[in-house]
Amino acid sequence: MSNKIIYNPHVSVDCVVFGFDGEKLKVLLIERNIAENNELYNDKKLPGSIILADEDLDAAASRVLTELTGLKNIYLSQFRSFGGPDRTKNPRDILWLENTMQLKIGRIVTVAYVALIKINRKIQVKNDNTQANWYNLNEVTAMNLAFDHGEIIKKGLAHIRHNLDIEPHLLFELLPRKFTISQLRSLYDTVHQTNSDVRNFQKKVAQMPYVIALDEVEERVPHRAARLYKFKKNP
Amino acid sequence: MSNKIIYNPHVSVDCVVFGFDGEKLKVLLIERNIAENNELYNDKKLPGSIILADEDLDAAASRVLTELTGLKNIYLSQFRSFGGPDRTKNPRDILWLENTMQLKIGRIVTVAYVALIKINRKIQVKNDNTQANWYNLNEVTAMNLAFDHGEIIKKGLAHIRHNLDIEPHLLFELLPRKFTISQLRSLYDTVHQTNSDVRNFQKKVAQMPYVIALDEVEERVPHRAARLYKFKKNP
Numbered sequence: 001m002s003n004k005i006i007y008n009p010h011v012s013v014d015c016v017v018f019g020f021d022g023e024k025l026k027v028l029l030i031e032r033n034i035a036e037n038n039e040l041y042n043d044k045k046l047p048g049s050i051i052l053a054d055e056d057l058d059a060a061a062s063r064v065l066t067e068l069t070g071l072k073n074i075y076l077s078q079f080r081s082f083g084g085p086d087r088t089k090n091p092r093d094i095l096w097l098e099n100t101m102q103l104k105i106g107r108i109v110t111v112a113y114v115a116l117i118k119i120n121r122k123i124q125v126k127n128d129n130t131q132a133n134w135y136n137l138n139e140v141t142a143m144n145l146a147f148d149h150g151e152i153i154k155k156g157l158a159h160i161r162h163n164l165d166i167e168p169h170l171l172f173e174l175l176p177r178k179f180t181i182s183q184l185r186s187l188y189d190t191v192h193q194t195n196s197d198v199r200n201f202q203k204k205v206a207q208m209p210y211v212i213a214l215d216e217v218e219e220r221v222p223h224r225a226a227r228l229y230k231f232k233k234n235p
Numbered sequence: 236m237s238n239k240i241i242y243n244p245h246v247s248v249d250c251v252v253f254g255f256d257g258e259k260l261k262v263l264l265i266e267r268n269i270a271e272n273n274e275l276y277n278d279k280k281l282p283g284s285i286i287l288a289d290e291d292l293d294a295a296a297s298r299v300l301t302e303l304t305g306l307k308n309i310y311l312s313q314f315r316s317f318g319g320p321d322r323t324k325n326p327r328d329i330l331w332l333e334n335t336m337q338l339k340i341g342r343i344v345t346v347a348y349v350a351l352i353k354i355n356r357k358i359q360v361k362n363d364n365t366q367a368n369w370y371n372l373n374e375v376t377a378m379n380l381a382f383d384h385g386e387i388i389k390k391g392l393a394h395i396r397h398n399l400d401i402e403p404h405l406l407f408e409l410l411p412r413k414f415t416i417s418q419l420r421s422l423y424d425t426v427h428q429t430n431s432d433v434r435n436f437q438k439k440v441a442q443m444p445y446v447i448a449l450d451e452v453e454e455r456v457p458h459r460a461a462r463l464y465k466f467k468k469n470p
Contacts, residue, residue, distance in 0.1 A: 008243035009286075011318065011344050051244075057318040057344070081316045081346045083246065083292040109246050109292070109344070111316045166401060 009083070009107040013061040014048030014149065015076060016112060016156035017069075019119040019134055020174040025190045026119065026134035027153060030068055032146060034096045041092065045146035046153070047132065048110065050101060061113040069132035076113040079159040080152075083109035087148050096146070110147075114156040118174050137190075161192060168210060172231035180218060180226040181205055209235040244318070244342040248296040249283030249384065250311060251347060251391035252304075254354040254369055255409040260425045261354065261369040262388060265303055267381060269331045276327065280381035281388070282367065283345065285336060296348040304367035311348035314394040315387075318344035322383050331381070345382075349391040353409050396427060403445060407466035415453060415461040416440060444470040 017028040029044040047068040051060040061076045085107055088094055097105045119134060135143075140153060164171050171191065175183055185201045188194070196204070205211050212232050217225040252263040264279040282303040286295040296311045320342055323329055332340045354369060370378075375388060399406050406426065410418055420436045423429070431439070440446050447467045452460035 009246050011244050011246060051318070051344075053342070054320050056320065057316060078315060080313060081292060083286070083346065085289050085291065107288070109286075109346070111318065111344070162401070166397070 009109045010050050010105060012048055012050045012108050012110040013057060013064055014046045014110050014112045014152055015061055015065045016046060016114045016153050017065070017071065017074065017076075018114070018116045018137070018157070018160060020116070020187060020190065021119040021134070023186070023190075025137045027137055027140045028069060028071075028132060029135050029140065029145070031131040031133070032096060034092060034099070036092060036095060043146060044135070044140075044143055044149075046149045050108075057111050058113075061111070074115045074117060076115050079112055079114050080155055081109060081111045082148060082152060083107075084148070090147070093147050108147075110152075112152050112156065114159055116160050116170060116174065164191065168208070169231065169233055172210075175231070178214060178216065178228040178230055180228060182226060184211070184229070205229075244344045245285050245340060247283055247285045247343050247345040248292060248299055249281045249345050249347045249387055250296055250300045251281060251349045251388050252300070252306065252309065252311075253349070253351045253372070253392070253395060255351070255422060255425065256354040256369070258421070258425075260372045262372055262375045263304060263306075263367060264370050264375065264380070266366040266368070267331060269327060269334070271327060271330060278381060279370070279375075279378055279384075281384045285343075292346050293348075296346070309350045309352060311350050312398075314347055314349050315390055316344060316346045317383060317387060318342075319383070325382070328382050343382075345387075347387050347391065349394055351395050351405060351409065399426065403443070404466065404468055407445075410466070413449060413451065413463040413465055415463060417461060419446070419464070440464075 015028075019026045019028060028047060030047050032043055032045050034041045034043075047065050049060075049064045049068070051057065052063075055063070057078065058076070061078070062074075065074060065076065066072050087110070088097075088105065088108055094105055097108075137157075141150070143150070145153075160170075171187065174187060181202065184205065185196055185198070188201070189196050210232050212230050212235070214228045214230055216228045218228060219225065250263075254261045254263060263282060265282050267278055267280050269276045269278075282300050284295075284299045284303070286292065287298075290298070292313065293311070296313070297309075300309060300311065301307050322345070323332075323340065323343055329340055332343075372392075376385070378385070380388075395405075406422065407414075409422060416437065419440065420431055420433070423436070424431050445467050447465050447470070449463045449465055451463045453463060454460065
């Protein structure tokens with residue numbers, strides 16, 4: 001054994017929930033209020049908390065997400081743990097933690113989970129002290145989030161993109177059952193933060209055997225009705 | 236906050252190092268000796284240990300692997316954390332931990348890393364108390380390993396397979412620069428635990444644009460010389 005200091009960090013879970021509202025990719029954050037030198041400071045953080053003594057990591061992630069945002073039955077997938085000793089270097093983060101948890105806090109290793117969902121249910125906030133809301137991904141990138149939560153969101157998005165390459169059905173779950181190529185392109189561009197050319201995207205779709213053209217077009221639209229497509233899981 | 240017990244677990248890292256010796260897929264394990272009721276008990280575990288106070292997770296994984304096996308500069312990739320409260324339910328595991336670490340141990344959350352390497356360097360064991368060795372994956376599956384290390388190895392292998400689908404170059408790094416289809420098939424079957432039909436595998440290779448046939452055949456072989464191929468990263 002190395003003759004060095006061993007130290008029990010706290011272990012937490014953090015949930016990166018991406019939501020698609022039909023137009024934009026959003027991230028679920030909670031508001032955090034800190035009274036610092038008699039001034040109220042307010043910023044955003046991921047829904048997350050310390051795990052309990054008898055709790056598995058997956059169970060902790062589900063519990064914490066429900067407690068802080070009201071969201072239930074979300075498929076959360078563990079993607080990475082973050083444990084740099086400088087995660088808690090900001091005194092404001094430590095102050096907030098110690099006030100909230102009533103615990104002396106040193107270092108925290110957090111196990112991060114990610115989900116990608118369609119935004120179509122109401123978020124019920126249960127805890128008076130927090131407020132959960134969807135924020136546009138672009139906005140979030142510019143925000144000064146608590147801890148290393150900006151970094152965790154970035155890595156969560158990379159994980160989602162990586163998974164969509166091998167499990168494309170995850171993307172199609174965000175679309176209506178019948179969709180237009182324009183809807184698909186908009187979603188694709190949102191997730192990949194690209195700006196696809198219409199014709200190039202048509203070519204890309206032609207190489208997706210699981211996107212099936214239907215003999216139907218849009219109904220009741222003010223513009224020229226576009227052809228509808230559907231996703232077929234095992235083409 | 237839930238009115239429940241919060242508890243500081245220990246945090247460890249564990250390294251699943253898969254090695255290919257040209258024929259078989261192996262796993263690097265260390266031997267563990269426990270004196271229990273005056274009897275010496277001996278089993279195997281993954282190279283792993285508790286993280287130090289000032290250490291990032293990635294740094295801890297590299298340090299621990301080097302300390303326990305002598306292996307250096309291995310690309311370890313974090314793939315999952317394991318933190319079920321029943322990870323340490325075996326009293327033998329707790330006994331060994333407390334003897335080795337000189338620490339009172341309750342629950343341990345471990346951050347697992349995986350690597351896939353070519354076995355071509357000598358493993359130097361530095362620590363008198365441990366012995367690092369390569370074991371055939373098939374053997375390991377049947378072993379009764381410490382903690383949940385059997386489960387961690389299974390999940391590590393699944394992660395490697397998943398990655399090979401999107402980053403095939405990782406597979407070819409295990410082969411000689413020029414290889415035969417039979418060598419490639421043998422490696423493929425070993426990693427995927429399949430038994431590919433020769434002709435079907437030829438068809439599969441035909442769909443791999445990054446496998447390039449050379450105008451060369453094997454030299455100095457007792458059987459009919461087979462054609463050689465090479466891997467081209469960006470075909």
